[in-house]
Amino acid sequence: MSSVTPRNRRQATVQIKDGLRDLHNExxxxxxxxxxxxxxxxxxxxxxxxxxxxxxxxxxxxxxxxxxxxxxxxxxxxxxxxxxxxxxxxxxxxxxxxxxxxxPDRGREIYQLFAGMNTAMDTICADYDDQQLAVIAGFLQRVTGAGTAAARALAQDSGAPD
The missing domain is CATH 1.10.10.10 (Winged helix-like DNA-binding domain superfamily/Winged helix DNA-binding domain)
Known part of the structure; x- marks a missing residue:
């Protein structure tokens, strides 16, 4: 029997949404x-x-x-x-x-400034196994797709280009 209750699931979902907002802001x-x-x-x-x-x-x-x-x-x-x-x-x-x-020369300037974040991401990803990374990558792709669809729907409603 699963110990996940509907309330726990809602709380976890809210935490994920809040985490994505925090990530966006950072x-x-x-x-x-x-x-x-x-x-x-x-x-x-x-x-x-x-x-x-x-x-x-x-x-x-x-x-x-x-x-x-x-x-x-x-x-x-x-x-x-x-x-x-x-x-x-x-x-x-x-x-x-x-x-x-x-x-390319200018692109290297940007890459150097993102080096700290890229290194931190590599360190974080090293804590997960291949299967976990695949789940995270799939989740992020699905969330990105949802964001794309929501933006397109808003653009169509406003008559703006999508």
Whole structure:
């Protein structure tokens, strides 16, 4: 017989939700600190991360992934290009299209500033076995998917681009 009661389950669920909110706040603080050091706005940092992870990427795809209006992304890309973070290039498959790629030297600056957090994450993950890590990774993917779906639903309700 399970010792988990509905009340205990609700409490655990609330703790998880609170923990995710706390994590969001702490990561936002870390990103702001790094952004301040690099003189980059929060939205610009988010876009650099997406470009680093998914690039080369088209500006329209970046706008979709960032949940930003294409005109906003144009301004972000203008700032990032002027500051030497990204390069815009013609797509070899379609000369009319543009792709955006991160410049590696600047990316190393960001990586160095996140080194402390990355090391801490490695230490934390070392305390879990492979099966536990798979459960955590799956949970985070599902939560990310739920966040994506919720943001898209709100964007559709407001008529904003998703």
């Amino acid at each position: 990561l936002s603080t870390l990103n702001r600190q790094i952004g301040t050091r690099l003189a980059i706005k929060d939205t610009d940092m988010d876009c650099i991360d997406l470009i680093n992870r998914h690039g080369p990427i088209s500006p329209s795809n970046l706008a979709r992934q960032a949940g930003l209006h294409p005109a906003t992304v144009t301004g972000v890309l203008d700032r990032l290009e002027r500051a030497g973070w990204i390069a815009r290039e013609r797509d070899p498959a379609d000369r009319r299209a543009v792709t955006v790629r991160a410049l």
